[in-house]
Amino acid sequence: MKLTDYLAIYGAALSTAVFIWNTSRARPKIKVRIAFAVDTIDGVTDHGIGVSVQNPSAHTAHITSVSFVYPWRRTTVRERFEHLVRFKRLPFRIGWCHSVLSNYSVDDRCPTSIEPGKSHWIFVPDAVLQQLLDDAIKRTFVVQVQDALWRNKTSKPFAYDVPKK
Numbered sequence: 378m379k380l381t382d383y384l385a386i387y388g389a390a391l392s393t394a395v396f397i398w399n400t401s402r403a404r405p406k407i408k409v410r411i412a413f414a415v416d417t418i419d420g421v422t423d424h425g426i427g428v429s430v431q432n433p434s435a436h437t438a439h440i441t442s443v444s445f446v447y448p449w450r451r452t453t454v455r456e457r458f459e460h461l462v463r464f465k466r467l468p469f470r471i472g473w474c475h476s477v478l479s480n481y482s483v484d485d486r487c488p489t490s491i492e493p494g495k496s497h498w499i500f501v502p503d504a505v506l507q508q509l510l511d512d513a514i515k516r517t518f519v520v521q522v523q524d525a526l527w528r529n530k531t532s533k534p535f536a537y538d539v540p541k542k
Contacts, residue, residue, distance in 0.1 A: 405438040407431070407491075409522050409532035416500040425502040426537070428520050432491040439525040441488045442477060443499060445509055446531070447518035449474035474512070475521065481505045488525070506537060 407430060414427030432438040452472040460471050478485045478501065485499050510516050520532045 402435060404434070405432060405436040405524070406434040407438050407440070407522055407524065407530045408433060409520050409530055411520055411532050411535040414500055416502075418500075418502075423502045423504075425500060425506060426535070428499040428501065428532075430491060430497040430499070430522050432493055432495055435493050437493065438491045439488065440491060440497065440522055441525055442523045443485045443487055444475050444477045444521050444523075445501075445518050446470060446473050446475050446521050447510060447513045448472060448515045449512060451514065476509055478505075481508060510537060 410429045410431065412427050412429070413424070415422060415424050416427075417423075428443065430440060430443065450472045457471055461467065478499070479487075483499070483501055483505055486497070489497055491497050510518065516538065517534050517536045519534050522530050524530075
């Protein structure tokens with residue numbers, strides 16, 4: 378092989394790497410994190426859950442809704458297989474209930490735009506969480522954030538082990 382062949386291979390590899398890097402940075406990325414939180418609203422201190430929607434990308438992220446997703450009923454293997462065949466995707470959350478926070482008078486301030494390197498904080502009081510998880514078969518949930526193009530991003534599962542009142 379000649380020197381020009383090595384230079385051609387190097388140029389092709391470098392341009393492919395730059396293309397992949399630019400493509401990965403082209404769309405906004407969202408991270409959703411959940412933590413126990415304490416907040417004071419109208420002079421009353423309450424505990425609950427804090428949801429942080431973070432934008433670590435270089436583009437503005439437009440968020441349209443934030444919802445809690447929790448297990449509502451048990452599913453069979455047959456239902457999971459039928460879901461796989463019908464929708465051609467893995468059945469991760471069959472039997473889970475999606476509940477928008479605005480149904481419970483929680484101000485999630487959506488729709489909103491999150492600037493690069495910024496985050497959006499939502500506090501969900503314990504009373505709302507108790508009401509949400511009343512019908513759940515397990516006190517584990519995820520928070521799902523939907524952007525303006527209907528792409529969903531979910532948090533890691535969070536076990537809310539605070540006993541029912």
